[in-house]
Amino acid sequence: MPDPIASNKPWQEVAASLQAHRDATIAAVRTPLPPLPSSIPRNTMGLAAQLLTGDEVAITETAPEALLSQLSAGKLSSTAVTSAFLRRAALAQAATNCITELLPERALARAQELDAHLVLKGTPVGPLHGLPISVKEHVTMGGGLKTNAGFCAWAEHEGPNALILNYLWDAGAVFYARTTQPQTLMHLETSNNIYGASVNPFNTALTCGGSSGGEGALVGFRGSCLGIGTDIGGSIRSPAANQGLWGLRPSAHRLPNTGTTSTMMGEEQIVPVIGPISTSLEGVKVFTKTLIDQRPWLKQPDLIPIGWRDDVQWLKKNDKGAKKLKIGILSDDGVVRPHPPVLRAINEVVDKLKGVDGVEIVEWKPYKHDLAWDVIARLYFCDAGREELQAMEASGEPPRPLTKFIIHENSHVPKQAYTAPEIWKFTRDRDSYRTQYAEHWNSTGGADGSDMVDVILCPVGPGAAPPLDQSKYWGYTSQWNLLDYPALVFPVRCTPPHLVLPICI
Incomplete structure (x- = not known):
C-alpha cells in the first residue's frame, strides 16, 4: 500500500491539481481539437465525424488487426496512427471524462522510433509494432509518471513499469493514454473524488462500467482500439458489456499482473487478473498471444507455464x-x-x-x-x-x-x-x-x-x-472470479453475452 502524500493539502486541492495536469496533457496534443459544441449530446458517438479529419476517423475506427497489418507493411506510419488516437482520446475525454493523462510527447517519440526502425530494418519490431495501446491508470507506468489508483492520498505515488508493459513494449506497442478507475477499484462503475464520474459514450446519463471503466469508455468511443484492464469481480467484463466491446477475463496466474497499485496487495483469496478490452476478437487474441509467447512465467514465477495453443483438441x-x-x-x-x-x-x-x-x-x-x-x-x-x-x-x-x-x-x-x-x-x-x-x-x-x-x-x-x-x-460476473473460470464478453447488438470456460485461458 503506497504512502500517502507528504503534504497537508486538502483532498479537493489534490484533485484540482491532478485535473489541471490532465488538462495540460490534453492541451499538448497537436493539432488541438476545434471548439466543441456548446451542448454535447447524450449520445456522443457523432462527435468524431464532426471534429476530426476523415483520415483520423478512418484510422481510429479500423480494427486493431487491420491496423497491425498496415503498420507492419509500412502502409500506415505509427506516427499517423498514434496522432489520430491521441486526438480522438482527447475528444473522448471531453465526451466521457475517461482520461487521467495523455502522453503525446513520449508516445510520438516512440512512434517515430518504430517508423524509423521499419524503414531501416525492413521488419517490424514485434507483433504489436506501432499500435497505440491505452492503459488503466493503476497499472504502474515508469518514467516519473504518478499512479493514484483512485485515491487522493496516493497522488504522488510512482514506480517502475508494470511487468506487462515491458512485454507489450518489447512487442512494439505505443502507450499514449492512461484511463480512469473508481475509488477503491471495487465498483462496477468508475467514479472517484479526483476526476468525478466517467460515463458511457452512447448515453452519458449511464455508466461506462467499472472498474476498468475509463478503458471501456475510451475504447467504446474509439479513442483506443485495444486497452489494458484488470478484473476481480467484473472489472473488465462490465465496461466491455456496457460499450458493446470484446473483453477477456483470463484465469488467474495466466497473464503478468505484477506492478499494479492497489489496496490489499498480496491477498490470495480472490486473485485479481489483467486482460484486454478491444474493438475486435482478434485484438483480444493478439494481445493475449503476444504476452504468452514471451513466456512471462520466467519473470513472474506464479504464472502458469502453458504456451499459446491455436488447436482445439479439447473439443x-x-x-x-x-x-x-x-x-x-x-x-x-x-x-x-x-x-x-x-x-x-x-x-x-x-x-x-x-x-x-x-x-x-x-x-x-x-x-x-x-x-x-x-x-x-x-x-x-x-x-x-x-x-x-x-x-x-x-x-x-x-x-x-x-x-x-x-x-x-x-x-x-x-x-x-x-x-x-x-x-x-x-x-x-x-x-x-x-x-x-x-x-x-x-x-x-x-x-x-x-x-x-x-x-x-x-x-x-x-x-x-x-x-x-x-x-x-x-453476481453474473463475480461468479466466475470465485470459480476462477476464464470469461470472454462479446457484443450482440448493444447487449453483450458472456462465454465462460472451465479451463485455463
Whole structure:
C-alpha cells in the first residue's frame, strides 16, 4: 500500500491539481481539437465525424488487426496512427471524462522510433509494432509518471513499469493514454473524488462500467482500439458489456499482473487478473498471444507455464469424426432475473447457434449462485476494508456512493478484520464451492462424463448499462472470479453475452 502524500493539502486541492495536469496533457496534443459544441449530446458517438479529419476517423475506427497489418507493411506510419488516437482520446475525454493523462510527447517519440526502425530494418519490431495501446491508470507506468489508483492520498505515488508493459513494449506497442478507475477499484462503475464520474459514450446519463471503466469508455468511443484492464469481480467484463466491446477475463496466474497499485496487495483469496478490452476478437487474441509467447512465467514465477495453443483438441468429436461444441445456456442465475433486452439478446444468439453444424445447445441450471456471492463477498474485504478506509482517511476524502455500498452497506464485510483461522475457514468454503461446481459441470456429461458441456453462454449482467451509482449486482460476473473460470464478453447488438470456460485461458 503506497504512502500517502507528504503534504497537508486538502483532498479537493489534490484533485484540482491532478485535473489541471490532465488538462495540460490534453492541451499538448497537436493539432488541438476545434471548439466543441456548446451542448454535447447524450449520445456522443457523432462527435468524431464532426471534429476530426476523415483520415483520423478512418484510422481510429479500423480494427486493431487491420491496423497491425498496415503498420507492419509500412502502409500506415505509427506516427499517423498514434496522432489520430491521441486526438480522438482527447475528444473522448471531453465526451466521457475517461482520461487521467495523455502522453503525446513520449508516445510520438516512440512512434517515430518504430517508423524509423521499419524503414531501416525492413521488419517490424514485434507483433504489436506501432499500435497505440491505452492503459488503466493503476497499472504502474515508469518514467516519473504518478499512479493514484483512485485515491487522493496516493497522488504522488510512482514506480517502475508494470511487468506487462515491458512485454507489450518489447512487442512494439505505443502507450499514449492512461484511463480512469473508481475509488477503491471495487465498483462496477468508475467514479472517484479526483476526476468525478466517467460515463458511457452512447448515453452519458449511464455508466461506462467499472472498474476498468475509463478503458471501456475510451475504447467504446474509439479513442483506443485495444486497452489494458484488470478484473476481480467484473472489472473488465462490465465496461466491455456496457460499450458493446470484446473483453477477456483470463484465469488467474495466466497473464503478468505484477506492478499494479492497489489496496490489499498480496491477498490470495480472490486473485485479481489483467486482460484486454478491444474493438475486435482478434485484438483480444493478439494481445493475449503476444504476452504468452514471451513466456512471462520466467519473470513472474506464479504464472502458469502453458504456451499459446491455436488447436482445439479439447473439443469432442461426433460419430462422424467432426468437431462438436456443447454449449450450456444460462439465461437466469436464479438470483436476479435479467431485463427483457438481455434475455432477447441471449435468445437471438441461441437461435443462431441452433443452425450451426456441430453445435449442441442445452440448458444450464445454475448451481447455488446465491451461495457463491456469500462466499466471494466475505473474501473481498478480509481486513474489514481497513486499507481502503485508511487510504481515504489519509486525505479526508469522502467515500463515493458505491464505496459506501460495497464496504459500509455490505453485510458480508466484517466489523473487524478476520483472524487467520477465519480466513482459512472462508477459503475452505471457496474451495468447497469450486469442487461442488466442478461436480455440477461434470454431471452434464452423463454417467461417464464423456459428453459434458464445453462452455456456458450467459449474460454479463441483469441489464444494459445502468444509471450512475446503481451498479449493485455483481453476481453474473463475480461468479466466475470465485470459480476462477476464464470469461470472454462479446457484443450482440448493444447487449453483450458472456462465454465462460472451465479451463485455463
